[in-house]
Amino acid sequence: MGFFNEENEEIAKEIVSRYPVARSALIPLLHLAQEQEGWITKPAMEQIAELTDTTSVEVLGTGTFYEMFKFHPVGKYLIKVCTNISCQLLGADELFEHVKTVLDIEEGGTTEDGLFTFEEAECVAACTEAPCFTVNYRYFHRASPELFDEVVVDLKAGESPLSKGCADDQGVMPEHGTLSRVRQQIPKTRSAGIKHPEEIKGPPSWIEEVV
Amino acid sequence: MVESPLQTGYVKHAPGFVENEGPKLITSRFKHTDSFTLDKYLSTGGYEGLRSSLNRLPNQVHDEVREASLLGRGGAGFPAGIKWGFPPEGVWPRYLVVNGDESEIGTYKDRLLMERDPHQLIEGVLIACYALGLSQAFLYVRGEMALAQERIALALDEAYKAGYIGKNILGTKFSVDIVMHWGAGAYIVGEETALIESLEGKRGMPRLKPPYFPAAIGLYGKPTIVNNVETLSNLPWILNNGASAYKGFGSESSPGTRMFAISGHVKRPGVYEVEHGVTTFRELFYDDNFCRGIRDDNELKMFIPGGGSAPWFFQEQLDLPLEASAVGAAGSMLGSGAMVVMDETTDAVKACLSVVRFFARESCGKCSPCREGTTWEEKILQRILDGDGRPSDIDLLLDIGDNISPGPYPAAAFSDEGLDAVPFPPSQTTICPLGPSSVAPIVSAIRRFRNEFEALITRRDPIPLSLKVEEVVT
Ligand SMILES: Cc1cc2nc3c(=O)[nH]c(=O)nc-3n(C[C@H](O)[C@H](O)[C@H](O)COP(=O)(O)O)c2cc1C
Numbered sequence A: 001m002g003f004f005n006e007e008n009e010e011i012a013k014e015i016v017s018r019y020p021v022a023r024s025a026l027i028p029l030l031h032l033a034q035e036q037e038g039w040i041t042k043p044a045m046e047q048i049a050e051l052t053d054t055t056s057v058e059v060l061g062t063g064t065f066y067e068m069f070k071f072h073p074v075g076k077y078l079i080k081v082c083t084n085i086s087c088q089l090l091g092a093d094e095l096f097e098h099v100k101t102v103l104d105i106e107e108g109g110t111t112e113d114g115l116f117t118f119e120e121a122e123c124v125a126a127c128t129e130a131p132c133f134t135v136n137y138r139y140f141h142r143a144s145p146e147l148f149d150e151v152v153v154d155l156k157a158g159e160s161p162l163s164k165g166c167a168d169d170q171g172v173m174p175e176h177g178t179l180s181r182v183r184q185q186i187p188k189t190r191s192a193g194i195k196h197p198e199e200i201k202g203p204p205s206w207i208e209e210v211v
Numbered sequence B: 001m002v003e004s005p006l007q008t009g010y011v012k013h014a015p016g017f018v019e020n021e022g023p024k025l026i027t028s029r030f031k032h033t034d035s036f037t038l039d040k041y042l043s044t045g046g047y048e049g050l051r052s053s054l055n056r057l058p059n060q061v062h063d064e065v066r067e068a069s070l071l072g073r074g075g076a077g078f079p080a081g082i083k084w085g086f087p088p089e090g091v092w093p094r095y096l097v098v099n100g101d102e103s104e105i106g107t108y109k110d111r112l113l114m115e116r117d118p119h120q121l122i123e124g125v126l127i128a129c130y131a132l133g134l135s136q137a138f139l140y141v142r143g144e145m146a147l148a149q150e151r152i153a154l155a156l157d158e159a160y161k162a163g164y165i166g167k168n169i170l171g172t173k174f175s176v177d178i179v180m181h182w183g184a185g186a187y188i189v190g191e192e193t194a195l196i197e198s199l200e201g202k203r204g205m206p207r208l209k210p211p212y213f214p215a216a217i218g219l220y221g222k223p224t225i226v227n228n229v230e231t232l233s234n235l236p237w238i239l240n241n242g243a244s245a246y247k248g249f250g251s252e253s254s255p256g257t258r259m260f261a262i263s264g265h266v267k268r269p270g271v272y273e274v275e276h277g278v279t280t281f282r283e284l285f286y287d288d289n290f291c292r293g294i295r296d297d298n299e300l301k302m303f304i305p306g307g308g309s310a311p312w313f314f315q316e317q318l319d320l321p322l323e324a325s326a327v328g329a330a331g332s333m334l335g336s337g338a339m340v341v342m343d344e345t346t347d348a349v350k351a352c353l354s355v356v357r358f359f360a361r362e363s364c365g366k367c368s369p370c371r372e373g374t375t376w377e378e379k380i381l382q383r384i385l386d387g388d389g390r391p392s393d394i395d396l397l398l399d400i401g402d403n404i405s406p407g408p409y410p411a412a413a414f415s416d417e418g419l420d421a422v423p424f425p426p427s428q429t430t431i432c433p434l435g436p437s438s439v440a441p442i443v444s445a446i447r448r449f450r451n452e453f454e455a456l457i458t459r460r461d462p463i464p465l466s467l468k469v470e471e472v473v474t
C-alpha cells in the first residue's frame, strides 16, 4: 500500500467500483499512476495489484503490452510525430527530422533538462490534417516546422500552446500522464447498480416492467 | 503543403470535417462550436430518438434497426440488426462494448464523432441497450485521444445528472450504466476480441476463434455486442426518422450515409459525410463538392480505398461506387472508410514499406506467421530501399505473404497485364486479419509496380527517406 496519494486512492477505488470485475480497472489505474508520477513505478504496480485483485507481475504483464505506459521517467512533455503514410505523403519525414534537430535528441530520448521526450507515433486519427504531431496527446494539425518551433517556445516559457494547433482544444497543457482533464463520476444515487457477472442470473428487472 | 480554402477559418469547428452539400445524418451538429454540450444537443433534437424508443417495446426498436439494414462501420460491414440477434437464449448478463479504438492508418471519423457529438453516441448506446435488454455498457476510447475522453466524460456526467443515463431513465423503468474506459496505445486492441481482453485488464491479444462473434462468449465470458462508434451514432437518426427514411439515402445494399476520410494528395483532404453506395471514387476525389482533384493537377498513381489493410486501387477503379460488394468484387474493401490518395510523385516501394512497417510494429505476436512474417517483410523492403536488395527479394516477399495468406491474394484487375481482379477477402493462417493485412500493400505494389522494385534492387546507394519519387530518380 501507499503509492497513491489520498485523493488518488479515493479516485482509484471509485474507478474500481464502476466495473463488474476489479481487474477491468487495471489500465485506468495505470493511467492514474502515470498521472501522479509521470511514469509507472514498482510501488504503483504493487498497489494497483491490491486494488484490482491481481499480482504486481500481472500488472506489469498487462502494462508492458501498451505503448503509452512508461516504466522509466520521461520528459514533462511527450512529443510524438506521426510517421504513417498519410502524414508521410505531406512531409512527416521532414517534420520528424526537424524535431530531432531542434530537440537535439534521438527518437525515444529525453532532453537533458527533462522537459521533452520525443517519439514516433503510429497514425493518431488526424490523417486528413497531415502532417501532425501531439504533445502529451494533444493534437497539432497541419504542422509546419515553424509551428513546432512556436510550440517549443511556448512550452519552455511555461505557456499553453493548445490553441495553436487544433483550435478545438483549449486551456492549460497538462503534464505527461494526464489525459482527460475531466473524470467521469457516476453519482451513487443515479447508478443503475453494478454487479459481478456471477451475481446476475437473468435479464435486468427493467425488462419485465417494460414488456 | 496542401492548399485548402478552409485552412484558416474551419478549425473553429471540427478540424478535418468538411461541411459540403449533401445529406448530413450524423455530422449535422459539427458546424456548431458548442456541439458537444447537452444544451446544444437538446436544442437540436437531441435524445428524441431515445424518447421515441422508450415509447415502443425493445424488440420493436430492434426490428426498426434490422429493417434499416444499418451496416457496421468498424471495418467488416456486418449488419447491426442481425448481430444483435446473436446472443444465445437465456444467457445473462449481456454487455455492449463500444469500439472507439480507431487506429487503422488513414482512418479519422470516430474521433470526430466522439469529440464533436458525444451525446449523439451516448444516445445511440442507450437505444442499443434498450433494444438488447442490457443494464451496462462500456465505451472504450482509444488511449491517445485525450480530448475525446474529456468530451465523453463531460457528456456522460451531464447526461447522468439530467436523467438520461442511470436509474429510471426519463422516468421509466429502463435503467442502464455507461462507463467510459480508455486504452493505452495498441492498434490490435481495435479487433473486437482483443478489445474485450483489454477491457478485462489483460494484454490486448485477439482470442482464438471459434466462437467467431463475442456475441456468444465475450466480456467475462458473457454474450457481448461490440459495435463501432459510427454505427451507434446512426441510431438516434434512425429511431427519430424511421428505417424507411434512412433507406431513402444510399443504395439498396448500403443504405444511409458514411463518413469517409480522404487524405494524401488531394486538394481538399478532409472527413466527408457521403451518401453510401451511390457516390463513386472519382466523384469523391475530383468533384468540387468533395476533394477537388489531385494536388497540382498531378496524375493519380494509386489509392488505398479502405484503410491500411485494403489492397490498393488505381485509375481503372475510379468509377466504382462506394459500395461494399462492388469494391469487394473488384479486389479490395471500403473497410474503415479511410482513403489515402497518392499522386504520380509517390514512390510505390516506400509507400509499401510505410504500410507494412505499421503492421509489423502493431502485430501482437500471438501467431508466428504474422509475428515473423511482418518483421521479415519490413526488413526486406528496408534493405531494398537501403540499396541492399537482392534479385530474389521480390519472390521472397510474395512467398512470405503466401505463408500468411495462402493462395491468390485479393487485388485489383490490371488489364495491361491481362490480370483479373481477385475478390476480397484474403485467406489467413493467423488468428486475426492483421497478419494478412500486411500482405495487401506488398501484393498491390509488386503486381503493379514490379519495375520500381527491380530498379531499386539493381541500384546500390541508399534512397532518401521521403516518400517523394523525384529525389529518387535524379
Ligand atoms: C486488426 C483489427 C483492428 C480493428 N480496429 C478497429 C477499430 O479501431 N475500430 C472499430 O470499430 N473496429 C475495428 N475492427 C473491427 C472490429 O473487430 C469489429 O468488427 C467492429 O468493432 C464491430 O463493430 P461494427 O459491427 O459496428 O462495425 C478491427 C478489426 C481488426 C481485425
Ligand code: SF4
Residues within 6 Å of the ligand: B188, B205, B206, B362, B363, B364, B365, B366, B367, B368, B370, B371, B430, B431, B432, B433, B434, B435, B436
Ligand atoms: S494475426 Fe498478428 S495481430 Fe492477429 S493475433 Fe496473430 S499475431 Fe496477433
Ligand code: FES
Residues within 6 Å of the ligand: A082, A083, A084, A085, A086, A087, A088, A122, A123, A124, A125, A126, A127, A130, A132, B105, B106, B107
Ligand atoms: S497517418 Fe498520421 S494521423 Fe493518420
